[in-house]
Amino acid sequence: MTINVSMQVNGKAASVNVEERTLLVTVLREELRLTGTHVGCDTAQCGACTVHMNGKAVKSCSMLAMQAEGAQILTIEGVAHADGSLHPMQAAFKEHHGLQCGFCTPGMVMNAIDLVQGRPNITEEEIRHGLEGNLCRCTGYHNIVKSIAAGAKAMASAK
Amino acid sequence: MNAPLIGARVARKEDYRFLTGAGQYTDDVNLPHQTYAAFVRSPHAHAKLKRIQTSKAKQHPGVLAIFTGEDMQVGSLPCGWLITDVHGQPMKEPPHPPLAQGKVRHVGDQVAVVIAETLSAARDAAELVEVEYEVLPAVIDMAKATAAGAPAIHDAAPDNTCYVWALGDQSACDEAFKKAAHVTRLNLVNNRLIPNAIEPRAVNGSYSRGDDSYTLYVSSQNPHVERLLMTAFVLGLPEHKVRVVAPDVGGGFGSKIYLYAEDVVVTWASKQIGGRPVKWTGDRSESFLSDAHGRDHITQAELALDKDGKFLALRVHTTANMGAYLSTFASCIPTILYATLLAGQYATPAIYCEVKAVFTNTAPVDAYRGAGRPEAAYVVERIVETAARELKIDPAELRRRNFVRNFPYQTPVALTYDTGDFQATLDGAIQLSDVAGFAQRRKASEAAGKLRGLGYAAYIEACGLAPSNIAGALGARAGLFEAGEVRVHPTGSVTVFTGSHSHGQGHETTFAQVVADRLGMPIENVDIVHGDTSKVVFGMGTYGSRSLSVGGTAIVKALDKIIAKGKKIAAHLMEAAEADIDYDSGVFKVSGTDKQKTFGEVAFAAYVPHNYPLDKLEPGLNENAFYDPTNFTYPSGTYICEVEVDPDTGTVRVDRFTAVDDFGKIVNPMIVEGQVHGGVTQGIGQALLEGCHYDTETGQLITGSFMDYAMPRAEDVPSYALATRETPCTHNPLGVKGCGEAGAIGAPAALMNAITDALSIYGIQDLPMPASPQTVWKAIRAAQQKAA
Structure with missing residues (x-):
């Protein structure tokens, strides 16, 4: 059966008619063509699909689109500033080489932004623990950890 | 003189698109009138295919076609390296059909493909394909595989042995052991691994009736090799009628070097259904089951x-x-x-x-x-x-x-x-x-x-x-050179085409550093293009840590040709002898004088050849090189x-x-x-x-x-x-x-x-x-x- 789902995505109203079983990530990628949100697994383990729902990081592959009815969704496409310049967390990933193939990157950045909210001095240990739901096969995490620590500071000072 | 770019920690040119969700991985590519493929895979490790019933699945809404091995009579997926065994005999090379022919040989082996209007229709219908198997005893342990009486997986290798091969001087070794003061012995298992690039394999293949050609987007480390193997060995297509694009690729680690069955099946199937594109994106379970594993x-x-x-x-x-x-x-x-x-x-x-x-x-x-x-x-x-x-x-x-x-x-x-x-x-x-x-x-x-x-x-x-002649002597069925092309535009900016493929390695930056450094120009004026057989002349791709040493060297060789031709042009423009022209930091100079022409002026002269030695030199500034290491x-x-x-x-x-x-x-x-x-x-x-x-x-x-x-x-x-x-x-x-x-x-x-x-x-x-x-x-x- 087809249902209607309405939400705000990256600040814009979005309304789609989809099968009930449709996942949020499918709506984002296939209906709204926001292909920056990726699918890397089918068991909610890799975190490549992480987006923000009402300000909190969620895995968009493990929730139905209808669960996002009325929600504010932020995807990687909505993170940079309106002039195209990078958000401090994105800039930190670039500066510290926190990405290689780029596939896990959107999920990493979305999780990182949520993780460091109000924690400008987050420790390496806390960052590593906070990344337990995001897999990266390229970077060995070393530079992701550095990027997030730097991004946390940059986000705090940008406020 | 600008600071040298070689050796510098230059932030990556490719990062902006990856950080803003603007990357284009294969599953992000959607083509008009696209259809979706779902594979029916064997649930058994070893079984005979008795009967495949597709009638119920074909009636499922949205299903366009279902193909089995019987429908798809094409060549075998080839092996690119011939090993000759200790007796001088070639290794056993049993056929590897893209869709199983009569038998399945591992859990996840491809049995049939369903093509449908939507992904969910394809997957639902795949569940409705009824396959009758006669389950055979499976051989999983290596030790048991070669034991007497073990079931044969392939008729071509009745003892389940592909080859026994040796290297080195056995008798010299045995002699040395006799003289040893101490011998250390160790039995080791190198555990089997599953590569798990975070981007699952994906492919989107389409046939164009207009010019009888194919275009394939695929998550691959080496698009030209993919095309060569697919056209020459499996589908028998003219190589020039197939374009393979490997766009942004989400990690490879070796697992995306190979020509996979799914790539061949969707390409072939697109023509069967009248030319609509066919897209397949593996889910993680399929990656585990069907990506090539490692070690073991x-x-x-x-x-x-x-x-x-x-x-x-x-x-x-x-x-x-x-x-x-x-x-x-x-x-x-x-x-x-x-x-x-x-x-x-x-x-x-x-x-x-x-x-x-x-x-x-x-x-x-x-x-x-x-x-x-x-x-x-x-x-x-x-x-x-x-x-x-x-x-x-x-x-x-x-x-x-x-x-x-x-x-x-x-x-x-x-x-x-x-x-x-x-x-x-x-x-x-x-x-x-x-x-x-x-x-x-x-x-x-x-x-x-x-x-x-x-x-x-x-x-x-x-x-x-690798040195192609040595690799060839050791059984390689391909060359292992690399190709590069440097295209200087009339206004002096540069596009470089490389046969290497970047799937995380940062070639767009590293190669641009090499080019900008050698030409003495800002790195912003250099773009690196890779991963498209219609743009890049040829390529053997990226694996074996070869990109910079082989692919980078091909680019350097092409740059040398650019500078050599630039010197000829500059010599003409400045009415000097070619031998007197030096190139340094983006400027051609007549040595010992203050006469000079910038790289941009020389490039412009090459494309607007009003004052140009047309009797001796072709216009334009574009050079190719192939490099085969020694x-x-x-x-x-x-x-x-x-x-x-x-x-x-x-x-x-x-x-x-x-x-x-x-x-x-x-x-x-x-x-x-x-x-x-x-x-x-x-x-x-x-x-x-x-x-x-x-x-x-x-x-x-x-x-x-x-x-x-x-x-x-x-x-x-x-x-x-x-x-x-x-x-x-x-x-x-x-x-x-x-x-x-x-x-x-x-x-x-x-x-x-x-x-x-x-x-x-x-x-x-x-x-x-x-x-x-x-x-x-x-x-x-x-x-x-x-x-x-």
């Missing part, structure tokens, strides 16, 4: 030493798993890329290695980051460390006594090392890792009820594949790992990991460090966490998801201490050796040496990988019971 060796190794600890000989017998079919480069991994590295960093005078490759009812096994070289480094570095312990010689000292010190060095296993300084990387690692402080740290651990161990690995690898490159280094083991739980924590590598010249240290971080983490994954397991009776993949197969996560690994030493490669103009695989090659042995050091108080000499808490705990308990 069982090895007996023996090292003979004299009374002074000098190595006399190394004798190695390995059984290597090929899986159910020969994947594209499967046959060369446990042979050419393995046995040739058994000299390691040491001047061992005699080496003999025998390899038996066997078929089993498991997914195909092929190159995975390091490909044969991690297995070799594991054998050498585990047995050297074990010998040091048996002889009570410091492991670093034993290595020093045996290092190769004079270059070039001809090994007894076919390679010629051109350069290296093994002492320098060892000493560097000892210093950086503070080996001197280890005893103190061990005491602190022991005071906390923990055990601490330290392990070395001094690896060498052969990269920069030798492999030999990155080397020493890794030192320190672990802390909790004897109560068996948990191993990697406390410190130090890598000192010699990659020759380095173009972008930031990117090189990232490659080492990633490689080391995969190596730690192999040693501590990862292991592919099939049920040994039924052949079901037990580790078939991220919940069952332990991938390294951020908390499993430490931050790393890295440094480099530099002996430039002697045979390419950049002096580079390659850095992509080193981490995965050196790390497992360093880690297992550290763990066995920590456990030495129990008399434990060896442990299987991965050293999971259960494995370690059981080993400790067994040792304690034995002692009691």
